[in-house]
Amino acid sequence: MLEFGRTLLRWRTRHCSRRVSTWTPLATAFNAPPARRINFTHDDVGLFGMPELRSFEGFYLLRDNVESRTQELISEATSDQRRRKMVDIFDELSDSLCKVADLAEFVRIAHPQSRYTQAAEQACISICGMVESLNTHKPIYKALSHVVDHGDKLPTSEVDRHVSRLFLFDFEQCGIHLPEEERMRVVRLNDYILQLGQKFMSGAVQPSVLPRSQVPESFRNYFPTSGENVIITGLCTNAENVQMREAAYRLYLQPSKSQEDLLRDLLLCRHELARSCGFDTYAHRALKGSTMEKPEVVREFIDELSEKLRPRADCDFALMSQMKRREGGKADARAEVWDTPYYTNQLRRQLFEEHANEFLPYFSLGGCMEGLDNLLHALYGIRLQNTDLKPGEAWHNDIYKLAVVHEREGLLGYIYCDFYERVGKPNQDCHFTIQGGKRMPDGSYQLPVVVVMLGLAQPRWSGPTLLSPARLDNLFHEMGHAMHSMLARTEHQHVTGTRCSTDFAEVPSVLMEYFAGDPRVLRTFARHFQTHEPISEDMLRRLCASKNLFAASETQLQVFYSALDQEYHGASARHGQSSTDTLRSVQDHYYGLPYVDNTAWQLRFSHLVGYGAKYYAYLVSKTIASWIWQTYFEANPFNRQAGEKYRAEILAHGGAVPSRKLVANFLQREMTPSVLADSLITEIDTDESKIKDLMITRT
Template identity: 40%
Template structure:
C-alpha cells in the first residue's frame, strides 16, 4: 500500500513540479487515471468502436449458446405487459429442454427511470407438480444512451457492468429449485454476488471478446494487444483498489452495526474510519456517504462484493479459465452452482464446485480464501 501511495505521490510531484507536494483525497482517481493512461495506450473511443450495443447483446447469446447450448429469442408481449416501448422480451430456449425462462431487456436511459444497472427477479422458479415447473422471469435494466439505439457504443466499463448483471440474470434463469423462495439469487448474502463477479471475467478475456467485439466498420475482432492493454491498466494499483473496497465494507458494517442509545454522528464515524483504514485523509465538511447508494438498498451487505470477488476468482481459475466457453465449463457452472439457487448450503455448494480451497473455516463460520484473488491481481 505504501509503495503504491508513494508512487502516486512521486508522480504528482513530477507533474506539478513541486517536490514537497502531498497527496489529497481528490488526487487519488485523478493521478491514478493519468498514470494508467501514460503507462498503457488505451484510446476509449477506439475501445468503444468494438462494443456497439447490438454486438454486446450478441455476446450474451454467445455465452449462453457456447456454455449451455441455449439461445435467446425475442418473443411478443401481451397487452399491458410492457412498461415502455423500448423494452423487449427474450425467451432463453434450449433445444431439448424447451424454454428455460424469460428476460426483459430495458437498456436505455430515460427521464424518471431507475438510474443504475440492475437485475430484478420478477417471478421465481418453482416446482408446480412432478412434470410442471414455473419458469423464472427477470428484468435486466441498464441506462445506456438512447440517442443511437442499438448502434450506441459502450465503453468497456459498461460492458463489464452488463456482464455483471447478466451473471445475476443467469443465476435466476438457470436455477431449478423446488420452492421460489430459494430460486436464483435468493441465496445467502455471502455468495449472492458470486455469479455476477464470475461473469465479469468473461468481459476481460480475449477468447470471449473476439467472438462478438467486432469493429463496427470493418468487422474485424478486437485486437488481442488492445485487450492486454485493458487488462494491464485494470491491474495497476491493486492494493489501493482493495483498500478502498475494504473501507466501504467496514463503513457499511459499522453504520448498520450495534449502537448505543446515543445518536450516532455518521460524518464523524465515516471520517474516523477513513483515517484508520485508508492511506488518505478525510475532507472535512463533506458527507459523500449520503450518496453511497448501497447504504440504502444493500445495508450491511457491501462486504459480500469482496467475498464474491474471492469466490469468483477461485472459481474462474479452477473451473473456467482453461476453456471459458466450453460446454463442459458451462455444465459445471449450471449443474454445480446456478441450478441450486439458495437451496444448498453455500459452503457445500462452493466446495463441490471449485474444490476445498475456495473457503476457510473461521470463528465457527466460513470466509473466502484470498490466495486466488491475490494471485489474480499480483499481490
C-alpha cells in the same frame, strides 16, 4: 433528381445488406432500433402476457385475487386436515404475493404512463399491508414453528426443512415470537428505522450550501454562488486543478449535525432492534444465514485481506504521488484522498486509452449480445432467441424479449431487455425478477421471467448503440443475474435464482465480468460495427489491463468501507461515540491515506442504509467469483464441462442450499477467511504483473 434519389436509396440498401450479412440474427436485431409494432387486431394480451393487465385497472383485480388466495392458504396452513407439506403452502403464499409485488414494483419504477405507475404503487402498498398482517398472524406462525421444531407430518427433504427455517426466520424478524409488548416495540423500531433511513439518504445527496465567509478565499471561485452562499454539489474527482479537487472534498464533506444525529439514531435503533430479537448486535442479525454467517468471520476476512493488501496499496499510492509531483512540479507532493480517482483515470488514459472512445466502434450492442449468446452456448448449451412481442405485452416500444432455450431441456424462461434511456426512466443498471421459477404440483416448471434494465443511448439511423468497456461490463454483470434466474431449477420459488443470501447473490454476476475482461472471449465478438475488422491484439491487451489498474488500492478502499460498516453495526453502536471519531479510527487502521480533518464523508455514504452490516457482501462475492474463475475458467473460458458443473452445483440451487456449503462443495475446500483473502491477492498480483509488462512494452 428523383432518379438520383432512387439510386442513393438502392446503394444504401445494398450497403446495409452487405454490412449486416456477417451478424447473427440476434446481433442484427439488437443493432437496429426496435421495430414499432402496430396492433392491427386490437388483441391486447396485457403486460407480460397477463390478461388482467390489458389496462392499469388490472392491478386492482390482481390485488383482490391475491388477497383472496392468501386467506385460503392461511386456512389451509392452520387446518388439522392439511394434505400438503407446510413448506409448499408457504411457498405458494410467497409466490402469490411476489408475483404481484415484484411486478408492481417494476411497473411503478419503469412504466412511462402515470396511470400504470399509480395503480402499481397502490398495489405495492396493498401487498405491504397484507405482509404486515401476515407478520402478526400468530396461528400461522405457530403452525410453521411446530413443523420446524418437530417435523412435518408429511415426508420432507433437507431442502424443505432449510426453506421452512428461512420462512420462520422471516417471521421472527418482526418479533412475532416475542411477548406482545416487546413485539410492538420491534414494530415501532422497524418503522422508525425506515423513516430515519429515508431522511438520511435524502440528506446524503443534498448540496453543501455555505456562507461565503466560511469558504476560504482561494476556494470560492471554483463553485457557483447564490447570493451570499457558495454551493458545492459534489466531489470534483476529474478536475485537473488539484486545488479544486481538494476544495470540493473539504467543503462537500463538511460535518452536518442533522446527518450525524440521523446516523446515530439509526445505528442505535438497529442495535436495540437486534437486542430485542435475541442477537448481540445488528451485524449478528444481518449476517444470520449468510455465506460468512457471523460478523467475527467477516472481521477475520477483512483483517487478513487488509494485512496482505497494505504493501501493495502503498505501491499504488507511491505511483500516484510520483504522477502528482511530475504534474505539479512540487518535490514533496503526495497523493491525498481527493486525488485517487483523478490519477487512476489519468494513468488509464495515458497507458491504455490514448484516443478517446477508441474502443466504442468494436462493441456494438448487437455484437455484444452475439458474444454473450456464443459464450452461454459454449458454457451451458443455451441460446438467446429474439422473440416477437405481442400487442400490449411491453411497457414501451423499444423493449426486446429473449427466450432462453436449452439444447436439450427446451425453453428455460424469458428475459425482457429494457436497454435504452428515456424520460422518467431510472438511471440505473439492474435486474428485476417478475416471476420466479418453481416446481409445480404436476411436475412441470413455472418458468422464470425477468427484466434487465440498462441506460444505453438510443440507436441512431447512422449506426447501432455502441458500448464503452464499462457499459460492456455492466451488460455482462446484469445478464449474470438473469442467467442465475434462468438456470436455477429449484423446488421453491422463495429461494430461486438471486433469492439467496446477499453476500452470494452477486457471485454469478461478478463472475460474468471476468468473462467480459478476458481477451479470448472479447476476441470472439469485438469487431468494428462498419468494417467488421476485429479489434487489434494491442487494443485488447490495453483494454483488459486497464480494468485492473490500481486494483490493490481500490480493493483496500472497499475493505475500509466494509470495516467501517461492520464497526458501526457492531458493539460500538451502543457506546455513543461520534460516527466521525469511529471513522478516523477505522481509516487509520485499514486505509493507506489519512483522514482529512473536519470532514465526514460517512454522512454521505447512503449504502449504510441499504446495506447495513452487509457492505462487505460485494467484496466477498468478488473474492468467491475470483476463486471460481481461477479454479474452473481461467484456463479455458469456454469449458462446457466446467460450465455444466457450475450450473449443476451452484446456479441450479439458488438459495435452497446454504451458500457457504455450496461454495465449499464446489471448490472442494473449506471457505476460510485466509483462503478467501489469498484468492483475491493472487488475482491482484497476477493482474499487476500483466500491467507492468504492458507498461514496459509501451515505453
